[in-house]
Amino acid sequence: xxxxxxxxxxxxxxxxxxxxxxxxxxxxxxxxxxxxxxxxxxxxxxxxxxxxxxxxxxxxxxxxxxxxxxxxxxxxxxxxxxxxxxxxxxxxxxxxxxxxxxxxxxxxxxxxxxxxxxxxxxxxxxxxxxxxxxxxxxxxxxxxxxxxxxxxxxxxxxxxxxxxxxxxxxxxxxxxxxxxxxxxxxxxxxxxxxxxxxxxxxxxxxxxxxxxxxxxxxxx
Amino acid sequence: xxxxxxxxxxxxxxxxxxxxxxxxxxxxxxxxxxxxxxxxxxxxxxxxxxxxxxxxxxxxxxxxxxxxxxxxxxxxxxxxxxxxxxxxxxxxxxxxxxxxxxxxxxxxxxxxxxxxxxxxxxxxxxxxxxxxxxxxxxxxxxxxxxxxxxxxxxxxxxxxxxxxxxxxxxxxxxxxxxxxxxxxxxxxxxxxxxxxxxxxxxxxxxxxxxxxxxxxxxxx
DNA sequence: AGTTTACATATTACATGTAACATGTCAAGG
DNA sequence: CCTTGACATGTTACATGTAATATGTAAACT
Numbered sequence: 001x002x003x004x005x006x007x008x009x010x011x012x013x014x015x016x017x018x019x020x021x022x023x024x025x026x027x028x029x030x031x032x033x034x035x036x037x038x039x040x041x042x043x044x045x046x047x048x049x050x051x052x053x054x055x056x057x058x059x060x061x062x063x064x065x066x067x068x069x070x071x072x073x074x075x076x077x078x079x080x081x082x083x084x085x086x087x088x089x090x091x092x093x094x095x096x097x098x099x100x101x102x103x104x105x106x107x108x109x110x111x112x113x114x115x116x117x118x119x120x121x122x123x124x125x126x127x128x129x130x131x132x133x134x135x136x137x138x139x140x141x142x143x144x145x146x147x148x149x150x151x152x153x154x155x156x157x158x159x160x161x162x163x164x165x166x167x168x169x170x171x172x173x174x175x176x177x178x179x180x181x182x183x184x185x186x187x188x189x190x191x192x193x194x195x196x197x198x199x200x201x202x203x204x205x206x207x208x209x210x211x212x213x214x215x216x217x218x219x220x
Numbered sequence: 221x222x223x224x225x226x227x228x229x230x231x232x233x234x235x236x237x238x239x240x241x242x243x244x245x246x247x248x249x250x251x252x253x254x255x256x257x258x259x260x261x262x263x264x265x266x267x268x269x270x271x272x273x274x275x276x277x278x279x280x281x282x283x284x285x286x287x288x289x290x291x292x293x294x295x296x297x298x299x300x301x302x303x304x305x306x307x308x309x310x311x312x313x314x315x316x317x318x319x320x321x322x323x324x325x326x327x328x329x330x331x332x333x334x335x336x337x338x339x340x341x342x343x344x345x346x347x348x349x350x351x352x353x354x355x356x357x358x359x360x361x362x363x364x365x366x367x368x369x370x371x372x373x374x375x376x377x378x379x380x381x382x383x384x385x386x387x388x389x390x391x392x393x394x395x396x397x398x399x400x401x402x403x404x405x406x407x408x409x410x411x412x413x414x415x416x417x418x419x420x421x422x423x424x425x426x427x428x429x430x431x432x433x434x435x436x437x438x439x440x
Numbered sequence: 441a442g443t444t445t446a447c448a449t450a451t452t453a454c455a456t457g458t459a460a461c462a463t464g465t466c467a468a469g470g
Numbered sequence: 471c472c473t474t475g476a477c478a479t480g481t482t483a484c485a486t487g488t489a490a491t492a493t494g495t496a497a498a499c500t
Contacts, residue, residue, distance in 0.1 A: 011288070053276065056273065056276055056277070056280075057276070057280065060276075060277065060280035060281070061280070068231070081370075084368045084369065084370045084371070085370055087319075087366075087368055087370075087371070088312075088315075088368065088370045088371045088374065091311060091312065091315040091371075092308075092311065092312070095308075095311040146307075148304045148307055148308065149304065150301075150304045150305055150307075150308045150378070151304070151307070151308045151311075154308065154374060158370070
């Protein structure tokens with residue numbers, strides 16, 4: 001019956017992974033940046049073993065890629081990659097939301113509502129990076145609605161990849177606002193326990209994201 | 221301009237991974253079996269590093285689980301796990317097939333047909349394990365139809381997990397035959413480029429699998 | 441007997457050593 | 471100028487060392 005002071009995993013490998021993942025998603029480590037194991041082990045003040053493990057984890061989750069004898073780099077996604085990821089996200093998140101319409105607990109919906117409020121606040125303050133963080137949370141929460149951990153995990157993995165892939169296509173505030181309203185429609189349908197409607201609302205959201213991505217392409 | 225004699229990855233970690241994955245899927249390493257790194261490194265005649273890497277890969281792909289300080293074991297799935305995996309497989313494979321109805325190349329369909337022939341042969345010979353192998357191939361091929369590598373990878377990962385999860389529920393030959401005919405319906409619809417029909421046929425397949433799994437549960 | 445303690449064993453988690461390999465630089469040679 | 475090739479540097483991939491930790495077993499105590 002020990003007090004168990006350490007609730008965290010405490011493993012250096014996990015800590016290294018958390019640091020690297022966070023830095024990748026924040027853009028501190030941009031796509032293409034080399035993930036040199038000796039270099040990172042010096043920076044993090046640990047040996048190469050846990051760092052190697054962390055890098056492998058990132059590769060397995062699609063946030064980094066490695067080629068033989070050349071080490072890993074932060075993943076960088078082409079437009080085609082981004083569209084392919086979006087195609088799968090659409091399928092998975094729509095499924096999750098449709099299932100969630102009947103399965104979601106009131107707390108699940110409350111959490112969604114909370115995130116939407118944070119999102120509205122970020123919009124008011126034109127807090128671009130803040131919005132992106134809430135967007136990540138929102139779509140991860142959509143994954144939890146299904147109460148299916150397998151689905152939840154995949155939604156999370158793909159949202160992370162998407163975050164990285166869509167970062168260069170820095171969207172305008174106007175589009176962020178459209179995204180926010182589309183999110184609201186999804187929540188509204190969920191609160192009405194309307195699976196069909198929630199699925200359709202989310203489909204619209206993805207359709208618009210895809211179109212704006214293709215639109216951004218021509219400007220570039 | 222070297223001849224590049226070595227086309228395989230040649231990495232010991234990859235080879236160890238391939239061996240372990242194969243043994244897990246074949247049931248040589250049954251669910252719950254410990255994956256001791258020192259033990260495996262002795263058996264495979266390599267050092268612990270590549271073995272550790274292989275085990276991590278397996279954990280990342282859901283074929284093994286590890287708990288802190290106790291090492292990894294071959295994943296074992298509850299009935300609930302199996303149903304959750306099936307739920308996501310259904311969503312992904314149906315999506316892949318619907319997309320594939322328009323995107324699939326004739327070669328894709330030819331490969332499917334080939335696998336179905338092998339499947340018929342395995343049935344005739346009552347070759348149980350042979351059938352399982354073709355089943356794995358068939359569903360992996362469904363993933364390729366979409367020509368979306370992200371989707372393809374996820375379909376493959378989940379089919380592997382499913383294979384492991386459903387192994388204890390050794391299905392009867394009669395059910396294998398039903399599966400074969402359901403596969404045929406999917407291919408027929410695909411050859412007619414009928415997305416709707418192919419999706420529905422595959423949905424039926426999954427519905428029946430789920431029901432027979434629940435049926436098996438009560439006998440157990 | 442039943443619990444506890446101590447010891448032996450095995451494994452993880454992290455650290456470090458090292459050969460093979462890739463890449464960049466820079467000077468020699470065409 | 472351009473190419474070539476030796477050298478220096480840095481990295482991966484694999485091997486091995488080791489402290490902390492978990493587990494099994496047997497002796498010691500109640």
